[in-house]
Amino acid sequence: MSARGRLAAIAAWWLLLALAAFAVQHTLVVNNDLRSFLPPPRNADQRVLMDEIGDGPASRLLLMAVAGAPNGTLAQLSKEIVHALRADTRFKQVLDGDESATQLDPTLLPYRYLLSPTLDHAQFDEAFLREQLEERLQDLGSPAASALEDILPRDPTLETLVLAQRWTPRHAPTMRDGVWFSPRGEALLIATTHASGLDTAAQAEAIAAVRAAFAKLPGAAGGRLQISGPGYIGAQVAASTRAQAERLSAIGTIGFALLLLLAYRSASILALVALPLASGALAGLAAIVFGFGAVHGITLAFGFTLLGVAQEYPIRVFSHRRAGADGAAGVRGVWPLLRLAIVSACIAYLAFLVSGVPGLQQLAVFTIVALLVAGAATRWLLPLLLPDRFRDVAASPLMQRAQRWLAAMPRPRALPWIALALALLALWFAPAPLWQNDLAALAPAPPAELAREGKLRAALGAPDVRYLLVLHADSADGVLRLSERISAQVDKWISAHAVDDVELPSRWLPSLETQRARQAALPGRAALTAALDAALTDLPYQPGLFMPFVDDVEAARHLPLLDPEAFERSPFGARLAAMLVERDGKWYGLAMLDGVRDPAALAAIATQTGGAVRLLDLKSASATLVAQYRTRILQALGVAFVLLVLAVGLAFRDVRRAWHVLAPMTLATLLAIAVLRACGVPLSLFHLVAVTLAAGLGLHYALFFERPVADADEARRTLHATLVCVAAAVLVFGLLATSAVPVLRGIGATVALGVAFHFILSTQMAMWRDGDAG
Amino acid sequence: MIFGILLPALLLAATPPPDASALIARLKRPVPASTAYTEVRFVHQLTRPLVLRGELDYGGADKLGKRVDVPYREVTSISGGAVTVTRADRSPRHFDLERAPELKALMGGFSALLGGDASALATLYTIVLVDNGNDWTLTLVPRDAVLAGHLRDFVIDGTDAEPRCFTLHQGNGDASVMLLGALAAAKLPQPPSVAALATLCRAEP
Numbered sequence: 016m017s018a019r020g021r022l023a024a025i026a027a028w029w030l031l032l033a034l035a036a037f038a039v040q041h042t043l044v045v046n047n048d049l050r051s052f053l054p055p056p057r058n059a060d061q062r063v064l065m066d067e068i069g070d071g072p073a074s075r076l077l078l079m080a081v082a083g084a085p086n087g088t089l090a091q092l093s094k095e096i097v098h099a100l101r102a103d104t105r106f107k108q109v110l111d112g113d114e115s116a117t118q119l120d121p122t123l124l125p126y127r128y129l130l131s132p133t134l135d136h137a138q139f140d141e142a143f144l145r146e147q148l149e150e151r152l153q154d155l156g157s158p159a160a161s162a163l164e165d166i167l168p169r170d171p172t173l174e175t176l177v178l179a180q181r182w183t184p185r186h187a188p189t190m191r192d193g194v195w196f197s198p199r200g201e202a203l204l205i206a207t208t209h210a211s212g213l214d215t216a217a218q219a220e221a222i223a224a225v226r227a228a229f230a231k232l233p234g235a236a237g238g239r240l241q242i243s244g245p246g247y248i249g250a251q252v253a254a255s256t257r258a259q260a261e262r263l264s265a266i267g268t269i270g271f272a273l274l275l276l277l278a279y280r281s282a283s284i285l286a287l288v289a290l291p292l293a294s295g296a297l298a299g300l301a302a303i304v305f306g307f308g309a310v311h312g313i314t315l316a317f318g319f320t321l322l323g324v325a326q327e328y329p330i331r332v333f334s335h336r337r338a339g340a341d342g343a344a345g346v347r348g349v350w351p352l353l354r355l356a357i358v359s360a361c362i363a364y365l366a367f368l369v370s371g372v373p374g375l376q377q378l379a380v381f382t383i384v385a386l387l388v389a390g391a392a393t394r395w396l397l398p399l400l401l402p403d404r405f406r407d408v409a410a411s412p413l414m415q416r417a418q419r420w421l422a423a424m425p426r427p428r429a430l431p432w433i434a435l436a437l438a439l440l441a442l443w444f445a446p447a448p449l450w451q452n453d454l455a456a457l458a459p460a461p462p463a464e465l466a467r468e469g470k471l472r473a474a475l476g477a478p479d480v481r482y483l484l485v486l487h488a489d490s491a492d493g494v495l496r497l498s499e500r501i502s503a504q505v506d507k508w509i510s511a512h513a514v515d516d517v518e519l520p521s522r523w524l525p526s527l528e529t530q531r532a533r534q535a536a537l538p539g540r541a542a543l544t545a546a547l548d549a550a551l552t553d554l555p556y557q558p559g560l561f562m563p564f565v566d567d568v569e570a571a572r573h574l575p576l577l578d579p580e581a582f583e584r585s586p587f588g589a590r591l592a593a594m595l596v597e598r599d600g601k602w603y604g605l606a607m608l609d610g611v612r613d614p615a616a617l618a619a620i621a622t623q624t625g626g627a628v629r630l631l632d633l634k635s636a637s638a639t640l641v642a643q644y645r646t647r648i649l650q651a652l653g654v655a656f657v658l659l660v661l662a663v664g665l666a667f668r669d670v671r672r673a674w675h676v677l678a679p680m681t682l683a684t685l686l687a688i689a690v691l692r693a694c695g696v697p698l699s700l701f702h703l704v705a706v707t708l709a710a711g712l713g714l715h716y717a718l719f720f721e722r723p724v725a726d727a728d729e730a731r732r733t734l735h736a737t738l739v740c741v742a743a744a745v746l747v748f749g750l751l752a753t754s755a756v757p758v759l760r761g762i763g764a765t766v767a768l769g770v771a772f773h774f775i776l777s778t779q780m781a782m783w784r785d786g787d788a789g
Numbered sequence: 790m791i792f793g794i795l796l797p798a799l800l801l802a803a804t805p806p807p808d809a810s811a812l813i814a815r816l817k818r819p820v821p822a823s824t825a826y827t828e829v830r831f832v833h834q835l836t837r838p839l840v841l842r843g844e845l846d847y848g849g850a851d852k853l854g855k856r857v858d859v860p861y862r863e864v865t866s867i868s869g870g871a872v873t874v875t876r877a878d879r880s881p882r883h884f885d886l887e888r889a890p891e892l893k894a895l896m897g898g899f900s901a902l903l904g905g906d907a908s909a910l911a912t913l914y915t916i917v918l919v920d921n922g923n924d925w926t927l928t929l930v931p932r933d934a935v936l937a938g939h940l941r942d943f944v945i946d947g948t949d950a951e952p953r954c955f956t957l958h959q960g961n962g963d964a965s966v967m968l969l970g971a972l973a974a975a976k977l978p979q980p981p982s983v984a985a986l987a988t989l990c991r992a993e994p
Contacts, residue, residue, distance in 0.1 A: 152835075152839070153861055153863060153876065155830070155832050155834070155835065155839060156828075156830055156839045156841050156857070156863075157863065157865060157874060158855065158865055158867075158872070158889070158892050158895075159872070159874070159884065159889050159892065160830075160832070161889070161891050161892075161939060161959065161963075162889060164832070164834060164961070164963070167834060168834070189870075189885055189887075190885050190887040191870075191887055192887070193887070555835040555836045555837045555839075556834060556835060556836070557833075557834055557835065557836055558836075560834055
């Protein structure tokens with residue numbers, strides 16, 4: 016191919032990739048919902064747990080404070096933000112206190128005698144009514160009288176007030192100018208997003224919408240908007256992690272390019288080196304689009320990490336070109352080994368495909384397709400595009416020196432065994448814990464941000480994100496009955512300061528049984544009129560003033576009972592709907608907790624109720640899920656290793672050669688893990704994936720070093736290729752290891768460390784030696 | 790240009806008439822101050838007015854207490870926007886002054902009046918002074934239209950630097966007359982009516 020034709024072909028390939036990238040970007044759904052990454056729930060309990068982890072109302076709250084202006088201005092801004100956000104479909108609910116429960120909704124007004132607990136301990140008889148009416152007389156004489164006058168004729172026992180108090184959170188913020196204010200003088204708001212709190216992309220969008228809405232307000236310049244909440248922190252952390260990763264990989268890419276220029280003295284290599292990997296990645300993504308439609312962000316991150324091995328394919332081709340031979344001939348020389356590496360890696364990843372975990376299956380499909388395509392591109396397309404002019408690296412004096420030095424290096428046979436013993440000792444004595452199950456710890460939020468969130472949460476009396484009380488029953492009404500049964504215990508908790516507040520579903524809606532009992536306790540019209548007349552003796556109320564009361568009580572006696580469905584149509588319905596969940600015919604009540612101080616005391620309710628009520632610790636529950644997931648990954652990796660051993664063994668049909676390849680790879684992996692553990696690093700899923708990538712690279716080193724070569728030139732070419740690969744991996748991942756974000760540091764350090772061990776042990780154990788019998 | 794004309798006009802509108810300012814300045818009470826009262830409350834839902842006796846305490850800006858001794862015991866204290874109502878053998882009830890806008894406006898009026906702060910009073914109410922030598926009547930009408938719907942006006946009758954009566958007229962026709970100091974011990978007209986009490990408030994002691 017002419018130089019011009021080659022350039023055109025390279026440009027066409029890149030263009031094709033760009034188009035494919037565009038298409039994939041517009042069809043692939045990347046979600047950040049942890050649930051699509053974790054193993055699918057196996058029963059209803061786990062489904063509820065999974066829902067709550069990502070979708071729990073507490074985790075979807077954006078907490079906001081407006082400060083920096085006089086109260087009146089802040090209140091006005093607060094009302095305007097609410098108005099703007101209520102029109103935004105991203106938000107399910109936006110509150111600033113103006114819709115507080117001070118006034119009972121008209122649809123619920125007739126039901127007040129069924130909803131209020133008054134009739135549980137009182138009768139509407141003469142004595143009770145007399146006491147109430149005397150008290151109302153005093154109320155009329157008090158400074159707050161004007162608020163009372165309107166409702167007095169209908170509601171002399173003030174059930175509306177009882178309900179308002181019952182439905183107001185114990186720690187509701189104070190009101191100023193009609194909206195919530197913090198003790199520090201900030202106007203407070205709460206918005207609930209439709210999107211999961213873990214969907215960092217959607218949360219970032221919602222946050223941007225809030226900021227945009229605020230900036231558009233005419234008085235915005237006068238105030239300062241602060242946002243916090245789990246979703247906000249998640250989005251912040253994701254953004255800063257991404258920014259760091261992008262910065263470090265940009266530096267890494269520049270370093271990699273310089274390394275290639277140094278190694279091959281050819282600029283056109285730069286245009287070629289990324290083509291197989293990019294082609295493979297896009298093919299892998301396309302496979303996911305066809306096979307699954309959506310993929311989790313973490314799966315993608317894992318996939319791209321594992322795909323790092325494909326970066327070696329073109330480098331092998333570049334380094335192994337022989338002076339005087341064309342590109343295709345050079346590829347034919349290394350292809351059998353590359354093919355062996357690719358095929359055995361793909362066979363190993365088949366283990367992920369049969370794991371039954373969607374995240375791992377996606378990972379397998381992506382990695383297998385990407386490796387095959389990258390390999391095929393390296394074998395059949397890349398050679399056609401290699402530049403005519405190049406330098407045979409075998410002639411490099413530096414390589415000759417390096418080869419001599421390496422050949423002269425002592426290779427004590429005991430070294431691997433000593434290394435193994437040290438690794439096992441390190442693993443045995445390494446500080447606990449072995450595993451990091453807290454995904455949040457991998458990219459922790461800044462403490463100042465968490466403190467701010469805690470302060471706002473406390474000021475708003477917003478529910479705890481970590482704990483939740485779960486009630487199990489066969490029906491929604493069963494949940495309400497259970498909720499009523501434990502309410503006395505809950506009151507004890509609150510007075511013992513084990514928890515600040517518990518919002519039980521029965522706080523909003525009593526069970527049918529309770530409603531029926533209250534309805535039965537309502538006197539008939541005649542009895543009530545008689546009791547009321549007797550109670551009114553000598554009291555200065557206008558005659559007939561309380562007719563609306565008598566009518567309402569009579570109406571309440573014949574009302575159909577209020578079931579959850581009917582209640583959920585009322586303005587407070589959303590609150591109850593969020594607390595009653597049906598899964599596979601079983602019902603779950605979710606009671607929000609506020610200010611949990613003694614989780615152990617709360618957890619004891621499980622034994623008292625025979626397991627019907629349990630304290631759910633979302634943090635430990637999600638850690639359990641992650642641990643289960645890790646077990647599945649470890650199992651899959653174990654099977655993958657066995658498959659790899661079989662594939663390499665079958666390919667060689669020689670146990671001794673297979674041992675030379677597999678032993679250094681296995682030992683290096685063990686050493687990398689041992690060093691991490693000796694440094695006190697608890698291992699996470701990300702470490703496992705990083706170790707796997709390093710093992711894939713190490714397999715290449717060992718395979719190529721082990722290969723019997725005809726002459727010293729070819730051995731030098733192998734050494735050159737391997738040195739470029741090792742230098743590239745150590746550079747790119749070593750940079751990542753400098754990151755302040757634990758997850759990036761973990762991946763970077765693990766791969767860099769692993770690659771170093773793999774290289775050293777390959778030269779020690781796999782390299783063809785003069786004394787070895789062939 | 791427009792502001793040049795408007796601003797002095799606005800200032801003028803919010804400035805109390807000069808003699809009212811002087812009078813209000815004289816009303817300033819040292820802190821703490823307390824006075825006995827008899828309150829007659831006319832509520833349209835009741836066949837006869839409520840009569841309460843007790844003591845009013847003024848503790849400085851935003852601090853006001855009202856104690857009822859007869860016919861029952863009750864203490865209401867307002868401090869920094871929080872209202873607490875305590876009745877004998879009951880746990881105290883708390884509510885936010887924000888939740889009772891009329892009470893809040895009244896509280897602002899009291900504070901400005903007893904603090905002798907005429908200009909603060911003038912931002913909340915339009916002030917009309919009727920001066921009959923030693924006796925005078927201040928009528929305060931809320932500037933806020935929504936509030937004015939509930940609280941028609943707030944009338945203070947007095948002699949020299951002593952207020953004798955606070956009278957509230959509500960939008961729904963209800964009214965409350967508070968006889969202060971020496972007048973608190975006066976014999977109430979029978980039957981008590983707003984008009985009869987107004988006469989009592991304006992009569993020579």
